[in-house]
Amino acid sequence: MEMVHIPVIYQDHYLLAVNKPAGLVIHPTYKHADGTMWDAILALLACQEQESWTPPRPPDKPEWAQAPLEVQAMLRQKMYERIDREEGLLPRPCLLHRLDKDTSGVVLLARTERSRRFLVKQFEERSIQKSYLAVVSQGAPEWTRPRTTCTVSISQNRELVPLEGSPDQVICQGCEFVIQGPLGRDPEDYRRCVVIEGGQDALTACTVLAVERGFALLNVHPITGRTHQIRAHLAAIGWAIVGDQLYATEQAKQLGLTRQFLHARSITVRHYPEKQERTFVAPLSLDLQDWLQREMPAGSRALE
Template sequence: METMEYNIQSNDAGQRIDKVLASFDDDWSRSQIQSWIKDGSVKVNGETVKTNYKVSEGDEVVITVPEPEELDAVPEPMDLDIYYEDQDVIVVNKPRGMVVHPAPGHPGGTLVNGLLYHCKDLSGINGVLRPGIVHRIDMDTSGLLMVAKNDMAHEKLVKQLQEKTVTRKYVAIVHGVIPHDVGTIDAPLGRDPKDRQRMTVVDNGRHAVTHFKVLERFTDYTFVECILETGRTHQIRVHMKYIGYPLAGDPKYGPRKTLDIDGQALHAQVLGFIHPRTEEYLEFKAPMPEELTRLLEFLRKSN
């Protein structure tokens, strides 16, 4: 079991404890938190509480998280779009709508379930629920991911991410017409104090840098390439909204009136890294999914 401690800050005071705790980790659902509270795995100031308990500033919350069951990540046969594979690394093109690893609410049908069936040997650094997972992309973002098949590869790939030497280029359709051809967004990201399910630009957030280049302009939209220097949660989605050009179709950060697409119009198109064993630079490019291609054709005809 894992024990975690939190001190409630002023911006969370007065909210239900299940809502506050669910915002602390993307993999915790509110229903999961509620079950932990009911079975006594959550204590506030040393005492058990009810799910409707409203937290106060300074409350000390201790969560004893039960060990995840291995059944949460069982092998499942699925048709994976694999771009590269050897004894150390797999590069896979994740489709839109697929979750990367099991979590409450998504126990199966994830990329990890398919990878476990496909190769049966993934690095164990991130535990039974995230074997081999070095980095993630959102459920409704398509594109390329690198996955480690052993701990040596995992450690070296993570180091490259930390040292910002991995090439990660995305393409996206955003609202509005960006007037300048290139730009850099350097703005720290953290939890939105008003809504902990969202990320936002905050002064004390984690360093985050996104470079962008305009590929094509339309009447009310722009097709852009975004290059990640860092890889924070929802980074491109939040950064583009921050400068006034939110992603089309984004249910969390974009406007309600948008293009006909289920989820953000974002695709991880190019992935490049140094192979952890051979030290050779490898780079891969995945074509845009049909939905994005269809939207671009629509915009060109409407221009």
């Protein structure tokens, strides 16, 4: 199988950020044993020259001074081994999060153990900021309707106010709103996720960037990270993502796209070892750029 090219957004000794193409499974499964993004990344790294990184060698600790020389040497060696193990490159990079097969955009991988732990903690604390671009149209299959409480709140004067009436009210340019509803697998079809009692808490923030021809371009921030969260939450309020072969209506599946209009545009993390915030941006893929220019020029202008 021919290896897919994976554009690199950023790479250093500690971190790798790539722009995943749509149509590519993240890692091998029983259905996709090879030809995945993971395979492409391993091939990419294998072709690179060995880096010249030198592990730090800090001075001996003051409390070692009274120990015999051979004990000092042993302690020093153990310290160096720990540093090499935690600061040296992992045998393989660690995938930190995932994207659906037909979603494109930025994906992060940790390259050292300390970087992995530092970033995983940020995911656990929900301090990482992720931004997606999505185009939606009105309508969703009946099965996507919430099976339990799903609230939509609108931002007014920097406060969230529960929306009264139809969620369609939020689809106007400049509107900021939040969807909250627990997500779990649909008992009738485990490929699907729905707002359902007993599901995992899920929170999705959205800003409407443009509205035209029955479409709305959204900037979406998933505050939690549940399976199919953005797709399921938007469908639950009656505005499924255009081109989504699972969550959209038959009409919305056939609007000139071969996959869903969902792109992981950026991710902001504190980067190890300096622990300063950095944002990694994945340019919008060409198929989505072309679709916007053709079907929703206002959306294309909103991104300029």
